[in-house]
Amino acid sequence: MMTFTIIIYVLVTLWASASALLYGARPTKTLSWILVILILPFLGALIYYLFGVNRRKFKFFTLKHTIKRRLYNQKYNESHEEDFPADCLNEKCAKLARLVKQNASLLPHEGNEVVLLKDGQETFDKIFERLRKAEHFIHMQYYILEEGELMDELYKILKDRVDNGVEVRIIYDSLGSFSFRKDRRERFRDMGAKVFPILPIRFGNLLYTLNYRNHRKIIIIDGHEGFTGGVNISDKYIKPISDLGIWEDYHVYLKGPVVNGLHRIFIKDYHFAHEEEEALLLKEKYLPEIDKFGKRTVQIASSGPDSNQPAIMQQYLMMINLAKKSIHIVNPYFIPGTAILQGLKMAALTGVEIKLLVPKDSDSFLAKYSMYAYFQELLAVGIKIYLRKDFSHSKVIIVDDEIVSIGSGNFDQRSFRHNFEVNAIIYDMEIAKEVSDDFQKISQDIFPLDYETFKARGVRQRIVEGFAKICSPLL
Numbered sequence: 001m002m003t004f005t006i007i008i009y010v011l012v013t014l015w016a017s018a019s020a021l022l023y024g025a026r027p028t029k030t031l032s033w034i035l036v037i038l039i040l041p042f043l044g045a046l047i048y049y050l051f052g053v054n055r056r057k058f059k060f061f062t063l064k065h066t067i068k069r070r071l072y073n074q075k076y077n078e079s080h081e082e083d084f085p086a087d088c089l090n091e092k093c094a095k096l097a098r099l100v101k102q103n104a105s106l107l108p109h110e111g112n113e114v115v116l117l118k119d120g121q122e123t124f125d126k127i128f129e130r131l132r133k134a135e136h137f138i139h140m141q142y143y144i145l146e147e148g149e150l151m152d153e154l155y156k157i158l159k160d161r162v163d164n165g166v167e168v169r170i171i172y173d174s175l176g177s178f179s180f181r182k183d184r185r186e187r188f189r190d191m192g193a194k195v196f197p198i199l200p201i202r203f204g205n206l207l208y209t210l211n212y213r214n215h216r217k218i219i220i221i222d223g224h225e226g227f228t229g230g231v232n233i234s235d236k237y238i239k240p241i242s243d244l245g246i247w248e249d250y251h252v253y254l255k256g257p258v259v260n261g262l263h264r265i266f267i268k269d270y271h272f273a274h275e276e277e278e279a280l281l282l283k284e285k286y287l288p289e290i291d292k293f294g295k296r297t298v299q300i301a302s303s304g305p306d307s308n309q310p311a312i313m314q315q316y317l318m319m320i321n322l323a324k325k326s327i328h329i330v331n332p333y334f335i336p337g338t339a340i341l342q343g344l345k346m347a348a349l350t351g352v353e354i355k356l357l358v359p360k361d362s363d364s365f366l367a368k369y370s371m372y373a374y375f376q377e378l379l380a381v382g383i384k385i386y387l388r389k390d391f392s393h394s395k396v397i398i399v400d401d402e403i404v405s406i407g408s409g410n411f412d413q414r415s416f417r418h419n420f421e422v423n424a425i426i427y428d429m430e431i432a433k434e435v436s437d438d439f440q441k442i443s444q445d446i447f448p449l450d451y452e453t454f455k456a457r458g459v460r461q462r463i464v465e466g467f468a469k470i471c472s473p474l475l
Contacts, residue, residue, distance in 0.1 A: 089297065093403060093427045096318050100301045100425065103311035106264070108299035111292025112256030114431055116406075117229070118438065120237025123251040124150060130221055130253070131157045137167040137286065139220040139266050141198075143176040143213070143408070144232035147184060148241075151233060159191045168193035171266075171273045173214045174200045176232075196274040198420075212305045215408050215419040217251075218266050224290045226259040228252060228300075228424050229406050230395050244363060244391035250330070250435075252406045252424050257290045258298040265302050265422055297427040301407070304420035312409040312423065313416035316397060317343050323399045326353040328439045330396040334358050335370045335412040341377065348381040357443055360387035367412075369468035372461070379451040386443045395423070396435060404432040 089097055089108060097108045117123040131138060131154075138161060145151065158168050170188065172180060174197035188195045198214040219227040229251030231237055236247045254262065267281045281287075303311035320327060320343040327347060334356060336344070348354050356378065362368035375385055395411075398404045407423025409415045426432065 089427055092322050092400075093297075096315070096322060096403065096425070097299055097427070099318050100299055100311070100315060103307065103309050103314060104300065104302045106261040106300045106302065108297055108425075108427065109257035109261070110297050111294060112254055112258045112296045112298045113294030114296040114298060114426055114428070115253040116431065116434060117227075117231075117251040117253060119248055120231060120246065123227075123229070123231045123249070124153075124238065126253055127219060127227055128153060128157055130225055130227075131161065131219075134161050134166050134221045136222045137169070137220075139218075139263070139270070140168075140170045141172070141214075141216055141218040141266050141269060142170075142233050143173045143215045143217060144234050145170075145172045145177040145180040146232070146234040147179060148235035150235055150238065154233065155188065155191075158188070158193060162192040169270060170195045171198050171214075171270050173198050175213055176215070194274070196270075198269060198273045213419050214269060214304075215415065216265065216269070216302075216422045217408055218262060218422065220259065220263045220266055223263060223286055223288045224255060224259055224293075226254045226262045228254070228262060228408070228422055230393050230408055242363070244359075244361060246390070248390055248392045248394065250394040250396050250406050252426075254298060254424065256293040256296075256298075258300060258424075260287055260290060261300040262422070262424075263287060265300065269420070295428075296431060299425045299427070301405070301409075301423045301425055302421065303409070303416075305418060310416045312421050313337075313339065315405065315423065315425070316340060316409075316411065319397055319399045319403060319405065320344055320347055322403075323347055323352045325400045326355075326398075326436075328355050328357070328396075328398040328436055329411070330357045330392060330394045330439065331411045332359055332362065332391070332393050332395075333364070333367045333371070333410040333412045333415075334374070335367065335410075336374060337413055337416070340411060341374060344378065344383060345381045348378075348383050354383040355439070355443065355448075356383060356385045357388060357392070357439060358385070359391045360389055361391065363391070366468050366471055369461075369465050370471065373465035373469035375449065376451075376455060379449060379454055384448040386446045386448050388442060388446060396439075398432050398436050398439065401433045401436045402429050403427055404435045406435075 093108075101107055115126065117126055138158065162168055168188075168191075170193055172195075177197070185195050199212060217228055217230065217232060230249045231251045234247075235241055236244075237249060238246065240246050263286065267286070270281065301311060301315050303309075303313075303315075317339055320340070327344070344354060358371060362371075378385060394406075395409055396404065396406050403425065405423045405425045407421065408419075409421040409423050415421050
């Protein structure tokens, strides 16, 4: 029996290691998976099979998910409809906008109203206010839909709108919203809303969808108003229901032509969650001509496993490379990888002021120490790192007080390569300055990490960081 077990172990280990070598996307990630496979007999191979196999390399996954979504992009490409509006952007902003347009097929739009929503209470007050005024349709997409006070209020508002003839469509990530089970989902369907999971976790497709999640947060109201950012439908944003206290987060309200681009992302995801008539939601009723409501220029960036390029990573890297004076980053999972890390170090060494604001504690032990593992390199080149005591879930980057990105994309490989993400890029000095001022206000009461003090941290923490760093490409 022992001999048989050893033979099986050797075969399983060889298969998993060979698969990692043949199909690995990046050398560091491949090495990390091989270490996991070798260190954890059988369990490591199982974890690799569930989360590490690069299923995009296999024909059936490509045909089913990637090519189908890419063909959809080619057929309903926003950027086919008009020329790039270069006159509304300076040279720096136009360079970023062209990159995003090439990756996401979404254009920058002038004439938008932008309202910054700086915490959960402010966000949901605005969301509920606008939902109550919906006249034609409400489209919602969330990574997490969680039972609680916010969900109860949302249900009441949506039921009232449905009773008044408003169409309601909701899609959600089936893993992130795991607690949003059938009986809770059915009460929304019973009211008349169309509710569907994205990438549902089922026996037949579990191995091909579990590692690819939809992390987007989008609301569209009547085609000309929208919300996006980092806030989920969860009471943790309005009251302390965990050890981390109330979660802080940035969200943004948009009104104007850019909502068309945000809506197209929802429509594509909705089509693949529920194959309603393909062109139904692309009719003028849902994508109307939108008047200008304000003076802000905004562009939507999106990426996912179906993207030809790691678009969110490239967006962040381009913003870093364009910086002349300052880069301010707020993110709860700052695990940058080689390209972003080198970009930041190069910027710092050329005199760009770089400040990083991250939470001292995290909802993930591995993510926390993976972040810490990068700090010494960053501090060594003069980057200032501030550890805030509250838990900030915001995903924000501000460049030169001129461009600001607010959205769902983290600075980690999961957001860069595995998750469907969306960011709003605002090309506006007033908005960027407002976000930057908030950053400065929070960080002014925090002493930045001292390089020499951090360098002298204990061996135990260094070992934990080293282990976490090895595992960071797997996050």
